[in-house]
Amino acid sequence: MISGTTKLIAHLGFPTHAFKAPLIYNPYFDKHGIDAVVVPMGCGAENYPDFLKLLFRLSNIHGALITMPHKITTMALLDEVSKSARVAGACNAVRLGADGRLIGDMFDGEGFVRGVLRRGREVRGRRAMMTGAGGVGSAIAASLAEAGLAELSLFDAHAPMMEGLADRLRRNYPDLSVITGSVDPSGYDIVVNATPLGMNESDPLPLDVARISTDAFVGEVVMKQEITPFLAAVRARGCEFQVGIDMLFEQIPAYLEFFDLPTTTADELRAVASI
């Protein structure tokens, strides 16, 4: 029940019609009597910097979930950002710190990593291969690095994007070995599709599934359908995998901790969600 004491969490992006977060957070808040609400606000890029600033001057603002097209531009609008956000070059969460400071973090990658760990798979000391060095790929790479990954083989058809991410990783995680330019998954413990390939029916597979080790763990970021063509091939090969939407549910506990709200498990969120 929204009242004048309810903590307001804005969900900022455009367009809003496919927003899923309100359908997950709000039933969870309701169930546990947590006096907070996630409210979609469809803000265009041209108004976003000014709107974000004023939004965080509201007396009942508690935080913001940031989504397309604002994840990158948000970085320049904050007083403090986490290392993960810096490496990702993007931010999907903002909260108010002391003295009105705006603090940002990035949980897309954290959601991915929590999903891997929750299945009993290791990240620390392991080797991963990822294709796609855009926003979500950068976030996943940053979180894998933060979790102690030993080696990342990174590919993106857009070389400057690939090399830019590799540089940021090397600067921030000197212990991580970063290799670029190969899309061959053979021998890697973790294999990730972080490209949008799979959004359209005519898309090719993002990499050669036949070369993935059968004991590798495979991740997918495309959420258009639960089992994308890539995951169908991965399943046929017998690999363990997580679907795109897992990353969404797994990152919510991290958001709740960031917002200093009572947290829970991805499983409970899945159970209460209205999606």
Next chain:
Amino acid sequence: MISGTTKLIAHLGFPTHAFKAPLIYNPYFDKHGIDAVVVPMGCGAENYPDFLKLLFRLSNIHGALITMPHKITTMALLDEVSKSARVAGACNAVRLGADGRLIGDMFDGEGFVRGVLRRGREVRGRRAMMTGAGGVGSAIAASLAEAGLAELSLFDAHAPMMEGLADRLRRNYPDLSVITGSVDPSGYDIVVNATPLGMNESDPLPLDVARISTDAFVGEVVMKQEITPFLAAVRARGCEFQVGIDMLFEQIPAYLEFFDLPTTTADELRAVASI
């Protein structure tokens, strides 16, 4: 259930903790499956003009309820305001018109008048006495005039405020006879306390209840308690009356019509409200 398609109605004011509107509108929207939500936003005066402008550029914004301390300043920020708002000199509702135009109206007075009419009392051709020519008094005077009142005897200890309202009424409603300077209710059909007297325990009564005709209808704007000391005296005298909160419930159907949402009665709103 809030989603990315939900029509956002901002409730703008400061502070927010005593806001009642979300506790009335949202249960009503829920009950009827109306895809809209009222969300409190505690905006300070210094940020309000910029925030209002940007808020109405959100893709999912539908309207705003305006409360203290913004009702007067809103007037200068809109493209179009109703006659009632102009006479009241204040605005408590904003919606988006064609081409992004901001349209304002004022329903505090409309709520008062609807309450009078719903009890089978007449306004057209009748005579009213009102003390208090501030924001809410101005709104009630404007709506009584709009409803065809014949004569208004207006009092306010602050003479420029009293004369200012009298002037606005005479300019906009030339058929209404406006008298100023007397706080004597004798012989009037409708008697209204539109002063804040009654907010504090030590307040004197706003006028001499013993001089109200026993067949007059009496209205109160103070909402701090249902039966204020003034209304207790009015009840003891045997007059019919409406309490402050009636004005709140009675104006919501007018707001719903303004926002082009399915409307209802004050009674249904009272039944579903969580206050």
